[in-house]
Amino acid sequence: MALLEIDGLSVHYGDMRALAAVSLEVEEGEAVTVLGANAAGKTTLLRAISGLVPCSGGSITFEGQEITHSPAHERVERGLVQVPEGRLVFPFLSVLDNLRLGAYTPRARPQQEESLAFALELFPRLQERAQQMARSLSGGEQQMLALERALMTRPRVLMLDEPSLGLAPLLVREVMDRITAIHQEGVTVLIVEQNVAQTLKLVDRGSVLENGEIALEGTAEELQASDEVRRAYLGI
Amino acid sequence: MDLALQIIASGLLTGGIYALLAVGLTLIFGVLRVVNFAHGEFMMLGMYGAFWMWALWDIDPYLSVFAVVPAIFGLGLLTDRLIIKRTIGAPEVTVVFATLGLSILLQNAALTVFSADTRSVTTGYTGTALSFGEVRVSIPMLISFVVAIGLALALWAFLSRTRFGKAIQATAQNRDAAALMGINVQRVYMMTYAIAVAGAGAMGAIAAPVFSVYPRVGLSFVITAFVIVVLGGLGSVLGAVIAALLVGLVQSVVGFLVGAAWAEIAYFVLFIAVLVLRPQGLFGRRGAEVYQGA
Numbered sequence: 001m002a003l004l005e006i007d008g009l010s011v012h013y014g015d016m017r018a019l020a021a022v023s024l025e026v027e028e029g030e031a032v033t034v035l036g037a038n039a040a041g042k043t044t045l046l047r048a049i050s051g052l053v054p055c056s057g058g059s060i061t062f063e064g065q066e067i068t069h070s071p072a073h074e075r076v077e078r079g080l081v082q083v084p085e086g087r088l089v090f091p092f093l094s095v096l097d098n099l100r101l102g103a104y105t106p107r108a109r110p111q112q113e114e115s116l117a118f119a120l121e122l123f124p125r126l127q128e129r130a131q132q133m134a135r136s137l138s139g140g141e142q143q144m145l146a147l148e149r150a151l152m153t154r155p156r157v158l159m160l161d162e163p164s165l166g167l168a169p170l171l172v173r174e175v176m177d178r179i180t181a182i183h184q185e186g187v188t189v190l191i192v193e194q195n196v197a198q199t200l201k202l203v204d205r206g207s208v209l210e211n212g213e214i215a216l217e218g219t220a221e222e223l224q225a226s227d228e229v230r231r232a233y234l235g236i
Numbered sequence: 237m238d239l240a241l242q243i244i245a246s247g248l249l250t251g252g253i254y255a256l257l258a259v260g261l262t263l264i265f266g267v268l269r270v271v272n273f274a275h276g277e278f279m280m281l282g283m284y285g286a287f288w289m290w291a292l293w294d295i296d297p298y299l300s301v302f303a304v305v306p307a308i309f310g311l312g313l314l315t316d317r318l319i320i321k322r323t324i325g326a327p328e329v330t331v332v333f334a335t336l337g338l339s340i341l342l343q344n345a346a347l348t349v350f351s352a353d354t355r356s357v358t359t360g361y362t363g364t365a366l367s368f369g370e371v372r373v374s375i376p377m378l379i380s381f382v383v384a385i386g387l388a389l390a391l392w393a394f395l396s397r398t399r400f401g402k403a404i405q406a407t408a409q410n411r412d413a414a415a416l417m418g419i420n421v422q423r424v425y426m427m428t429y430a431i432a433v434a435g436a437g438a439m440g441a442i443a444a445p446v447f448s449v450y451p452r453v454g455l456s457f458v459i460t461a462f463v464i465v466v467l468g469g470l471g472s473v474l475g476a477v478i479a480a481l482l483v484g485l486v487q488s489v490v491g492f493l494v495g496a497a498w499a500e501i502a503y504f505v506l507f508i509a510v511l512v513l514r515p516q517g518l519f520g521r522r523g524a525e526v527y528q529g530a
Binding site: 051052105108153 | 418
């Protein structure tokens, strides 16, 4: 049994169908990507898995427990965590408070100070700005904050929605390296990313979403070799 | 000079009492994005609570706060469950009609149960005053002021110092991101609403020794509170406290210099001037009135 099982998941915004019977499995310890053009339904898929949008059909199972309709905060408590698109740090709270809120759930709270020390040691820039409001950070710093804040929740599966969006090439590298390290520490990763070339180096498997449906699945090597992927996402 | 001090003192005292009503209103707006038109009615219920406890059992209105606050807090939880929760995410008109409807319902329920009579609490300290040189300060006003400002600042400390307070702030700043941290957003909404209306109830109880109570009393107070909230900056608790003191001061100064009828006009003029010069209010953040979730 896979750690995360998505079976025939559909999402509608009013009459508009955003996801149509999407199925996806993520095994413990894997790194998986979902590719697709803009508006293909990638963000909707992650939002549905996190419980931020209601599902109109299908099911989501995490560690063998059905969570299709459980509230978003319960999924975080179980260890199913997302770093959303656009980072979404709390702009008017300090860097420190942002991080501490990552350890809000009863499961993560006992390790709060330990996780905090680890994150601050890893990113001295966050340490230097610990008392500043999060909105005063640069885009790259905000992404690091969002990433470390999500790690404070002690995730079992970390979902990332466009973590490199709007970042300078050097920072993209730094963020992708950090995600690779997180994965190597044993966290299961489900990533949606425009930067397909870099992402395929990081993941084991991937699926391609088109118009809300899975159009193609395969290992990272298979996807890299696929003419369709090369033409549409790698620009080769 | 003494006269000037007298006017300033009475302005600040009135303003301080308003602060407790305004902080709840601004909190509900900032966190739930709901304009709570029923806010004044929770104050009215608090006043009746204090009045009846005094009339029936001779309980001092300041002591009745300890009974009024939990009662209105419970009523707030219930109101969120039954009404407010169902309007979250609905079009703005739905929210306006829901809270306005609740306001009308509570006013008329009070009218039916308590009649339209104006009632006042008279205690041993009614009409007593302290003298500081030539400045005389009404004792019940002074106590009400101290309790109101104390509770408003306690609320501010709760929001900025405690874990749950920070979760409330996080939810106000980005609802989705808060949910992704494992914060139960529905619970934050429910607690925020209940805390805020309990504040209005507390204000009602401590205003009972100073102001008369009648079913529509909340309306006259809440309109001023709305002005204070916008003046201080929507969603800003500290802004609401300072704006409340400012409005009280303007009312008092203009009321003395020009005439009581001009007092309300004056703070509405101040209100319009601030909106023209600084639309986000004195301590507000630009864009705070826009829902920030994705």
